[in-house]
Amino acid sequence: MADTRTSDRARTGRHPADLVETGNLLRTQPDTFPAASLRQPAEARPERHDVVVIGAGQAGLSVSYHLKRRGIDHVILEGAPRVGDVWRNRWDSLRLFTPAKFDSLDGYRFPAHKDTFPTKDEMADYLEAYAAKFDLPVRVNEPVRRLHKANGRFRLETKDRVCEADRVVVAAASYQKPRLPALANDLDPQVFQMHSHEYRNPAQLPNGPVLLVGAGNSGAEIAMDLAKTHKVYLSGRDVGHIPFDPVGFLGRKLLVRLVIRGLFHRILTMRTPMGRKFRSRMHGHGMPLIRTRPGQLKRAGVRRIGKIARIRDGKAVADDGAEVAFASVIWCTGFDPGFDWIDLPVLDGRGDPRHRFGKSTDVAGLYFAGLHFQYAVSSPLVSGVGRDARRVVGWIDAARNG
């Protein structure tokens, strides 16, 4: 039985969907996990498992569900205090861009009408309920600080525990470390600045114009959120957009299915030339805008400007000649992988794992789930993660029996 809040819920019989937490500003990136205790993990007696899964987001829970179905001993080590915190800590007004019919993990349908778009808190609660429903062995508040090998087994160190495992699945997502451009250091210390992962709502920002740097999905959606209360400049190149409204009638009923199930899941995969080309083009460039249309931004009063080239006399100078004054900046500049706690020779020069469909190509017994384009565009989406999890667990099972 898991020693988690999830399991406490299961014992008390309260449904996590009833417990909506607000005002939780905790960040879930590993570098902001609670400070390590002074206890030396190496002194503790190692705990042994066939498999350890790192991360209890949708990817880790999916892997755990399939491990459990096959009766494979495992534990999930999760750094955050609560399953679903990654979603809870996203901005307040966020709704999923995928309707509920594409928001279910294997074995448990998302509890909402299929054509509605869940809020981020509903998604968080669904993940918590999923872990409770299948009694998945999640240990919260257990950030893994080092993963390495000793005596032929994997060794995982948290602040006060050492685990040993024959196999490890890293399900910590490819987006753990907020990326800040060098330009961030050029700002006057008086200027309020934050990364997009810290943004919750307009009340966090001082009065005056806001400069959003990075015009991908997060930048565009935060711009729409802020435009009601602030003058907003959205800086960055045009990443393109999906040419229909996913929330409109046709979008909900037909086109979303074609994009999410057809294009993202079946066509743009590592097995198709089109998919491989798309993947290399996408690297470091982000997805086209899914929900926000350029016309909507314009109507909301958001002013698009080019890429910021420099800061001069307190103003941002863009490569299209625009020069704007601002009171605050939000860096919507994406994330780096953040796998530096993996002390094994498995990462490439950019810090991404070398793998084939989630199986490390360098170290036997090491797997990944939920990576950016692990197998298809849909790999990091709720609707796509199950297929990758099934594949990874199939390999694990075969290796145990082989």
Ligand SMILES: Cc1cc2nc3c(=O)[nH]c(=O)nc-3n(C[C@H](O)[C@H](O)[C@H](O)COP(=O)(O)OP(=O)(O)OC[C@H]3O[C@@H](n4cnc5c(N)ncnc54)[C@H](O)[C@@H]3O)c2cc1C
């Ligand atoms: C703004 C936004 C909107 C999105 N909207 C949608 C949508 O509408 N539909 C959709 O399908 N997808 C959407 N996505 C994409 C995707 O569903 C999410 O990014 C999802 O959170 C990825 O799940 P994951 O399990 O791979 O990673 P995460 O949710 O990031 O979970 C990883 C877990 O690992 C833990 N962890 C990390 N490092 C360690 C460590 N060292 N030790 C222990 N634990 C660790 C973290 O605390 C975390 O709980 C959206 C993403 C963003 C950013």
